[in-house]
Amino acid sequence: MGFKFEGVSRWKLxxxxxxxYPKVGTEGRDGDAGNGRxxxxxxxxxxxxxxxxxxGRAIAEDALSK
Structure with missing residues (x-):
């Protein structure tokens, strides 16, 4: 769709x-709010x-026409 990478928002969630469930994410620090998440x-x-x-418009139109 023509999107460009802008960056990474670290610790967004x-x-x-x-x-x-499998561990998906990074361990927080001991003592921080949300410890254990x-x-x-x-x-x-x-x-x-x-x-x-x-x-970008041509890319989007091409993708939507398929």
């Missing part, structure tokens, strides 16, 4: 540890107006 980052992608005008 905290996730509870759930018995029976896992943290997760997220990749951020965007299409800005200049991306749209410089080929």
């Amino acid at each position: 905290t996730l509870p540890k759930v018995e029976g 896992l943290g997760r980052g997220s990749n951020e992608y965007a299409v800005c107006w200049d991306d749209w005008e410089n080929g």
Whole structure:
């Protein structure tokens, strides 16, 4: 769809540890709020107006026409 990588938001979410589910995330530090929870980052992608005008619209239209 023409999205471009903008960056990573580290520790965007905290996730509870759930018995029976695999560990997905990074362990927090002892003593921090939410101790015992896992943290997760997220990749951020965007299409800005200049991306749209410089080929992004054609990419989106092509993907939607399939």
